[in-house]
Amino acid sequence: MTDVGIDAIEIHAGKLKLDLPGTFAPAKGEDPEKYTKGLGLHASSLPDVYEDIVTMGANAARKLMDRKGLEPADIGRIDVATESAFDNSKPVSTYIAGCLEQVYEGDFRHANKGERKFACVAGTQAIDDAYNWIRAGRNRGRAALVVATDTALYARGDAGEATQGAGAVAMLIDEDPSLVSLSTEQGYGSMDETDFLKPNQQFPSVDGKRSVQVYLARMREALTDYESVATDTHPDDFVMVPFHTPFPGMVRKAALLGYRHMIRDTEIEEALADEIGRQPRPEAFEDDESYLDAIAEYTDKLKGTDRYREWYARSIDPTLELARHVGNWYTGSVHVARASGLKHALENDLDITGKQLLVASYGSGAQAEVHSETVQPDWEEEIAGLDIDDQLAARRDITFEEYETVHDVHNHDEETDVDPFTSPEAEFVFDGWGRMGERQYRYVE
Ligand code: CAA
Numbered sequence: 075m076t077d078v079g080i081d082a083i084e085i086h087a088g089k090l091k092l093d094l095p096g097t098f099a100p101a102k103g104e105d106p107e108k109y110t111k112g113l114g115l116h117a118s119s120l121p122d123v124y125e126d127i128v129t130m131g132a133n134a135a136r137k138l139m140d141r142k143g144l145e146p147a148d149i150g151r152i153d154v155a156t157e158s159a160f161d162n163s164k165p166v167s168t169y170i171a172g173c174l175e176q177v178y179e180g181d182f183r184h185a186n187k188g189e190r191k192f193a194c195v196a197g198t199q200a201i202d203d204a205y206n207w208i209r210a211g212r213n214r215g216r217a218a219l220v221v222a223t224d225t226a227l228y229a230r231g232d233a234g235e236a237t238q239g240a241g242a243v244a245m246l247i248d249e250d251p252s253l254v255s256l257s258t259e260q261g262y263g264s265m266d267e268t269d270f271l272k273p274n275q276q277f278p279s280v281d282g283k284r285s286v287q288v289y290l291a292r293m294r295e296a297l298t299d300y301e302s303v304a305t306d307t308h309p310d311d312f313v314m315v316p317f318h319t320p321f322p323g324m325v326r327k328a329a330l331l332g333y334r335h336m337i338r339d340t341e342i343e344e345a346l347a348d349e350i351g352r353q354p355r356p357e358a359f360e361d362d363e364s365y366l367d368a369i370a371e372y373t374d375k376l377k378g379t380d381r382y383r384e385w386y387a388r389s390i391d392p393t394l395e396l397a398r399h400v401g402n403w404y405t406g407s408v409h410v411a412r413a414s415g416l417k418h419a420l421e422n423d424l425d426i427t428g429k430q431l432l433v434a435s436y437g438s439g440a441q442a443e444v445h446s447e448t449v450q451p452d453w454e455e456e457i458a459g460l461d462i463d464d465q466l467a468a469r470r471d472i473t474f475e476e477y478e479t480v481h482d483v484h485n486h487d488e489e490t491d492v493d494p495f496t497s498p499e500a501e502f503v504f505d506g507w508g509r510m511g512e513r514q515y516r517y518v519e
Pocket of ligand 1: 320321
């Protein structure tokens with residue numbers, strides 16, 4: 075069976091930077107270390123006045139098509155994953171295709187376009203759809219373009235405001251991919267939850283603390299489900315484990331529970347037994363409460379072991395490097411985590427061809443998905459093509475007052491007339507409203 079997976083990836087970050095410890099925390103009267111140490115965040119990427127989910131998605135897609143030398147005729151499917159859509163009928167992929175048609179000679183009339191919604195896991199679901207379409211032989215030799223794009227903004231004053239972000243990830247899904255191939259095996263943990271939702275409103279209603287617990291619970295189910303179709307997982311099986319990263323502190327919690335699960339009944343649990351004991355088993359306790367106390371105590375000790383710290387530094391920390399500087403990109407977040415890990419591997423000259431990634435996606439509401447990926451021989455060339463460091467360095471660092479203005483500009487209930495903070499160059503920009511209330515776009519040379 076031919077491999078199917080991610081052939082190429084491009085990332086486009088919002089052009090403004092909100093410094094969380096330096097600008098946001100002082101304005102909120104908070105300790106900067108809540109951000110740097112607690113949440114693990116240094117900055118959020120935010121959209122300038124002329125940016126939105128369409129411009130960011132189209133700019134990422136254009137860069138990808140140019141770098142890979144693609145024309146519209148090469149792409150048979152465009153799926154956009156977003157939880158920031160502004161149109162309940164016309165999918166964002168049509169707007170993005172419209173942008174791309176302004177700069178390419180051909181058009182996308184032949185391409186099946188859609189929009190995927192399940193909070194942040196929708197980006198991974200859109201990849202699934204593309205994978206299945208190719209595997210079913212319906213692609214007529216064409217590749218699929220998947221764009222995960224979001225302006226992850228919370229209402230002013232919401233606790234989630236600390237974890238905002240904006241950006242897009244474009245991915246080309248194809249046979250014989252250059253970057254990673256996807257496993258057929260997948261695991262799911264899915265349940266009707268009311269932790270984070272946007273019932274016909276722009277900014278989410280969030281029960282933040284509960285959302286953290288729901289993330290952990292669904293992730294645990296997805297991992298167990300994955301093991302039921304693949305095989306038991308072991309920390310040494312995977313060179314890196316990219317997680318959905320609403321903020322790095324969330325992944326710190328999830329990774330510890332995942333590691334504890336993976337080492338149960340292995341030589342690692344055995345090797346650590348002298349230092350921290352063996353993992354408590356529920357059957358050895360009279361009630362749930364005493365078991366939960368014991369497992370919490372064990373987990374706390376596990377976190378402090380050299381063995382765990384080394385694994386975390388090698389397999390998790392590299393996947394968080396970009397998230398620390400861009401915040402949460404919702405549907406794009408796990409794909410930023412994968413790119414971040416691979417970028418770290420390239421910069422550190424790690425030989426990871428043929429190695430496995432365990433990819434852990436999550437969307438509120440809620441669903442987790444776990445699958446594995448195999449790093450392909452051409453991964454270095456693909457990752458070397460990313461210019462995300464330059465984009466991050468070029469961002470305009472905004473003051474708190476400017477942040478308030480930017481938030482208003484992107485608030486659908488506010489009327490604003492604000493000059494951009496940066497000058498667009500060789501990119502798509504928002505260009506006002508059309509006669510039917512549609513958003514319009516143009517390419518700026
Ligand atoms: N020094 C060091 N650490 C500090 C600190 C300081 N001065 N002050 C606080 N901290 C630590 C806290 O101890 C806490 O860490 P632990 O959870 O490990 O204890 C962390 O910093 C955050 O502090 P708080 O819990 O006090 O922060 P908060 O009350 O402002 O809320 C939040 C945090 C609930 C995550 C909030 O940001 C939020 O609602 N975010 C949006 C929802 C979200 O991202 N949920 C994640 C799971 S859902 C999901 O993944 C989908 C999605 O993308 C939204």
